[in-house]
Amino acid sequence: MKTRIVCLPIAVLLFAMNHAACYGQSMEQMWDTTSNKKQQPNAQWFKEAKFGLFIHWGLYSKLAGSWKGKRYYGSGEWIMNVAKIPVREYEKVAADFNPVNFNATKWAMLAREAGIKYLVITAKHHEGFAMFDSKVSDYNIVKATPYKNDPMKALAEATRKQGIRFGFYYSQFVDWHEPNGGKNTWDFDESKKDYQLYYQQKAIPQLKELLTNYGPLGIVWFDLPGGLTKQETQSLVDSLHKLQPQSLFSSRVGQGLGDYKDFGDSEIPPVPINDLWESIYTHNDSWGYIRHDMNFKSSKEIIQLLAKVASRGGNLMLNIGPDGEGNIPYYSVKYLKETGRWLQANGESIYGTEYGFVPAQPWGVTTRKGSKLFLHVFNRPKDGKLLAPGFPNAVRSVYSLADKKSLAWKKTNTDLIINLPAFKSDAPSTVFVIEYAGGAPSYDAKAPVTISSQFETNTVEAIKATTWGEAAIKSITFSHYYGDWKHETCITGMKAPGDSTTFSIRVTQPGDYSVILDYSCGRESAGQEGRVTLNGNEFLFKTLRTSEYDKAAPLLFIKKPVAIVNFTKAGVYSLNIHPIQQGPELFKLKSVILEPM
Numbered sequence: 001m002k003t004r005i006v007c008l009p010i011a012v013l014l015f016a017m018n019h020a021a022c023y024g025q026s027m028e029q030m031w032d033t034t035s036n037k038k039q040q041p042n043a044q045w046f047k048e049a050k051f052g053l054f055i056h057w058g059l060y061s062k063l064a065g066s067w068k069g070k071r072y073y074g075s076g077e078w079i080m081n082v083a084k085i086p087v088r089e090y091e092k093v094a095a096d097f098n099p100v101n102f103n104a105t106k107w108a109m110l111a112r113e114a115g116i117k118y119l120v121i122t123a124k125h126h127e128g129f130a131m132f133d134s135k136v137s138d139y140n141i142v143k144a145t146p147y148k149n150d151p152m153k154a155l156a157e158a159t160r161k162q163g164i165r166f167g168f169y170y171s172q173f174v175d176w177h178e179p180n181g182g183k184n185t186w187d188f189d190e191s192k193k194d195y196q197l198y199y200q201q202k203a204i205p206q207l208k209e210l211l212t213n214y215g216p217l218g219i220v221w222f223d224l225p226g227g228l229t230k231q232e233t234q235s236l237v238d239s240l241h242k243l244q245p246q247s248l249f250s251s252r253v254g255q256g257l258g259d260y261k262d263f264g265d266s267e268i269p270p271v272p273i274n275d276l277w278e279s280i281y282t283h284n285d286s287w288g289y290i291r292h293d294m295n296f297k298s299s300k301e302i303i304q305l306l307a308k309v310a311s312r313g314g315n316l317m318l319n320i321g322p323d324g325e326g327n328i329p330y331y332s333v334k335y336l337k338e339t340g341r342w343l344q345a346n347g348e349s350i351y352g353t354e355y356g357f358v359p360a361q362p363w364g365v366t367t368r369k370g371s372k373l374f375l376h377v378f379n380r381p382k383d384g385k386l387l388a389p390g391f392p393n394a395v396r397s398v399y400s401l402a403d404k405k406s407l408a409w410k411k412t413n414t415d416l417i418i419n420l421p422a423f424k425s426d427a428p429s430t431v432f433v434i435e436y437a438g439g440a441p442s443y444d445a446k447a448p449v450t451i452s453s454q455f456e457t458n459t460v461e462a463i464k465a466t467t468w469g470e471a472a473i474k475s476i477t478f479s480h481y482y483g484d485w486k487h488e489t490c491i492t493g494m495k496a497p498g499d500s501t502t503f504s505i506r507v508t509q510p511g512d513y514s515v516i517l518d519y520s521c522g523r524e525s526a527g528q529e530g531r532v533t534l535n536g537n538e539f540l541f542k543t544l545r546t547s548e549y550d551k552a553a554p555l556l557f558i559k560k561p562v563a564i565v566n567f568t569k570a571g572v573y574s575l576n577i578h579p580i581q582q583g584p585e586l587f588k589l590k591s592v593i594l595e596p597m
């Protein structure tokens, strides 16, 4: 799993940016992020939904990240694999699985209150246990637990009552319980497995049960393709789509045959994309419940994440992990409700929107619907004058979304400057609306990055770079604990003076700015000299060691000031970075930060 996953983000980036060849071929089989590009007849709801709830719930939820007195961190639903628990022992967890506090109506009402439009729950995860009434295998919640009920039936009904689309996650290939299922190597010999038999006897019949017995499904969220050729995958997809032609299949069905693309945790495509796509994040560090995992994202983080994903044209599906008794963690309930309260007032700027044509600014991001551009302001400019650059259209009106109060504005060429009212600077996101005339201009990925003294900090992200020679923009993948994958887009491969990186920046106020490089640098790379050129000045720096790249450990970054630059006038400048000598890669550069002095 680990060796394969490093390839995925590269492919993701390639797909988003249309770069050259991907080195990973196994990724195509395992972590498929491509979609069939076919117009799905029922995709509109998904395009408009923007906010989904993912639920990982299974026997692992009962284990809660502990096995035989030992605690595990990271992806809790992987505990059977990580602790190499034999099938016969793991099966016994079912005898104690009795989620008496599960209440489908409560869960669905929470989702509704949170502003969720679709919900996807694990019907069967890699552990192989069916959380539904299955005639195909007795290893299911009705037959094997004291609970004896089918919570999926109740949830399918309850969500529909709340107007929420319902869907199932199903691990179609990985099944650690079955002798012929994928990836249990501690009980079974992988080379002796007959995947076809497993698909015929368990995965396909169970998927048919799910697509037959639970009413219309918005989504079937396949996870981890494997063991099937493209043709076999095609016939699986066809036979299932016959049961529910309206249902959308996730890209991890494999072989490019999914109806929409999925990105992984902390992975948002760096530039807007038009196709159907979704980013999945988990609320804390694990997908399945872990008692000792309290690293929950605040409602402010969730709201900004949602806006950021929407500003690139996608959906956010946020995961929560209920415990083995059926309780949703306290902070998930709390922060989801707070997110819902924000959406109550500001939903118009999220639901049904497309990416905004004004690229990310130091103050925040934009979304668009019809002739309205929504400004999601995370940081208020100190003087209250907000710049929306790249705005060729005539402006009809500008107002606050919450109270509809109109605001004064001024336009100079394609710069629109809005006088913001006072508002709470620590609000998660304050939304303003511009109603404009004419068609939406296209998104300019090459627009210079705004640098303004009205903000404490201005970040120029790696994705904005133009690279030369061997320098390249890459997504680097690593985890902290286990399976909690992080992705950072960085500039890599700067090994010689010609391997350089250029950013176009637009400084909106003259003055002194500190130039800070945000990078990661291993032992081999540390101690090399590089040069920043900006505004006719050259600044030398020497790289500092942060950490070695290891996909199973945190990748550490340092924000290192390397220069002060004085701009005597506002304007567009070119910022270049390169090594001064040939050597190992200078560093992995995440961003350049400019801060007014």
Ligand code: JFZ
Residues within 6 Å of the ligand: 005, 008, 031, 075, 077, 078, 223, 263, 264, 265, 267, 280, 287, 483, 485
């Ligand atoms: C897969 C599963 O293995 C995991 O248990 C969970 O269900 C998750 C939703 O999906 O894991 C992945 C796969 C890819 C990424 C992250 C988690 N990724 O690319 O970031």
